[in-house]
Amino acid sequence: MADGQERDSRGGGKETAKGGSGLDFPRPLAMVDVVIFAIRADALQVLLVQRGAGAGEPFPHAFALPGGFVDVGKDRDLEACAMRKLREKTGVASPYLEQLGSWGSATRDPRGWSATHAYFALMPAGGASAPLAADAQWFAVQGEGVKPRLAFDHGEILKTAIQRLRNKVEYTSLPAYLLPAEFTLPELQRVYEIVLDRPLEKSAFRTRMLSADLIEPVAKMRRGPNRPAQLYRLKKAKAPVYFARTFNPPG
Amino acid sequence: MADGQERDSRGGGKETAKGGSGLDFPRPLAMVDVVIFAIRADALQVLLVQRGAGAGEPFPHAFALPGGFVDVGKDRDLEACAMRKLREKTGVASPYLEQLGSWGSATRDPRGWSATHAYFALMPAGGASAPLAADAQWFAVQGEGVKPRLAFDHGEILKTAIQRLRNKVEYTSLPAYLLPAEFTLPELQRVYEIVLDRPLEKSAFRTRMLSADLIEPVAKMRRGPNRPAQLYRLKKAKAPVYFARTFNPPG
DNA sequence: CTAAATAAGTTGGACTGTACAACTAAGTAT
DNA sequence: ATACTTAGTTGTACAGTCCAACTTATTTAG
Numbered sequence A, B: 001m002a003d004g005q006e007r008d009s010r011g012g013g014k015e016t017a018k019g020g021s022g023l024d025f026p027r028p029l030a031m032v033d034v035v036i037f038a039i040r041a042d043a044l045q046v047l048l049v050q051r052g053a054g055a056g057e058p059f060p061h062a063f064a065l066p067g068g069f070v071d072v073g074k075d076r077d078l079e080a081c082a083m084r085k086l087r088e089k090t091g092v093a094s095p096y097l098e099q100l101g102s103w104g105s106a107t108r109d110p111r112g113w114s115a116t117h118a119y120f121a122l123m124p125a126g127g128a129s130a131p132l133a134a135d136a137q138w139f140a141v142q143g144e145g146v147k148p149r150l151a152f153d154h155g156e157i158l159k160t161a162i163q164r165l166r167n168k169v170e171y172t173s174l175p176a177y178l179l180p181a182e183f184t185l186p187e188l189q190r191v192y193e194i195v196l197d198r199p200l201e202k203s204a205f206r207t208r209m210l211s212a213d214l215i216e217p218v219a220k221m222r223r224g225p226n227r228p229a230q231l232y233r234l235k236k237a238k239a240p241v242y243f244a245r246t247f248n249p250p251g
Numbered sequence C: 001c002t003a004a005a006t007a008a009g010t011t012g013g014a015c016t017g018t019a020c021a022a023c024t025a026a027g028t029a030t
Numbered sequence D: 001a002t003a004c005t006t007a008g009t010t011g012t013a014c015a016g017t018c019c020a021a022c023t024t025a026t027t028t029a030g
Helices: A078-090 A154-171 A174-178 A185-196 A202-211 B078-090 B154-171 B174-178 B185-196 B202-211
Strands: A029-040 A043-050 A067-069 A096-105 A114-122 A136-140 A182-184 A215-222 A229-234 B029-040 B043-050 B067-069 B096-105 B114-122 B136-140 B182-184 B215-222 B229-234
Touching (some): A029 A078, A029 A136, A043 A078, A078 B096, A096 B078, A114 A174, A114 B114, A154 A174, A154 A185, A174 A185, A182 A185, A182 A215, B029 B078, B029 B154, B078 B096, B114 B174, B154 B174, B185 B202
Parallel strands (some): A029 A114, B029 B114
Antiparallel strands (some): A029 A043, A029 A067, A043 A136, A182 A229, A215 A229, B029 B043, B029 B067, B096 B114, B182 B229, B215 B229
């Protein structure tokens, strides 16, 4: 909780004030970072931004996750802050956004004790990628990371995000958020395969998806150089569905 | 992330300093709270502390999760801070500790914009409950919460922790951390049943546990008024195992 | 000493969903 | 028309759970 009593060591306190209310002790820096995933060029990609090189800027020119300080005047809450960062870098408003965790320590930022609240977002593919921020760039995920070494502990955060994504994909309908509103089952399967980095069985995949009651066919077909495929869309507001068998299968 | 440039609205800034380095803007309060679970009296219980009623203390006399401010002088990182809170309230050092998420907003604490990093911990049962802090008390979990209304947004945090625990119990070996080092399979099954609040099949449970390669028999039996039961222990450092069937079962 | 009671642990058939592989269907290209 | 390609289906084998009955090991009551 937050018992204002229990204070003690105050060490190196330059960044504080608010006298009298028992809150006159140094506070860590508070930030929010967002791991933004999308499927591009048949691969899983992450959006990174290149850091500037102003005075006192740590990790100049390095790539980092989009993010920044919590703005206590602007941001109602952490999620709103994450949404703001996302909007600033991608122009997009409301994809799938989920909290990933927080990282905080005395050493992760040379400017002082800092804690970041990390989120991960899924962007629909193909959607004309929209106007990216000038300093933002997509990078393909390779293994558990990305080619450039990242600023701060962002490499670790990214690794965690990738693991979380892969893990959830094993037993949820999450990948549907990486596709546009209408998609075919082979397209959806391909997204699963890209994220998991392994092939899946066609018939088991279809059975599972169709029996999960989370997608519904639309009265259209995707045409190509061969047999057309049925288009589907997510049933509304069906939050990520869990597939895994557990002890007492429902029903 | 953390681009020191991107600052703007400064609103209501009393709690700051560090002039010149571009960090002269108000910072949120940073806290850590811990949801501590244990099996007691054949039920799932949570440890809560009663808040004091000093000057400026929000939610006087209310129950809250154990926690408090991050101490930038004492705490190396967030997990160390959580461990410290845990030790202060229970005297115990190293049970299972996992991050739950973070909650931050302008309104959750009347003292100002604050963000808490929530953890959840599992304590071994039976272990002579140790010397609890004076203001700490165990409460049985009922449904998705606990009888007393909690301070701050701790009710919501607790609810999330309970859901997470139940969810993970469905497909991991987590409950083993709620038992002492040596336990019988019926005891383990009982813990699963308490957490999930539903009965499980004996034979399926045994098959699953024994084939998961995470426990091993010790050369002892638990004696009682009937047939003795084999004692088991967790195989060392076997982090929580996942049981769920997925697309391509390993093997 | 035997019988009843109780909980530990095993066994086997029914059911369910995936794995695998072969098959059919519906288009385009030549 | 025929080959090619991808969409989608079908059927058998297999694995793990569900369920219920069964066996085993011990204590307690006569």
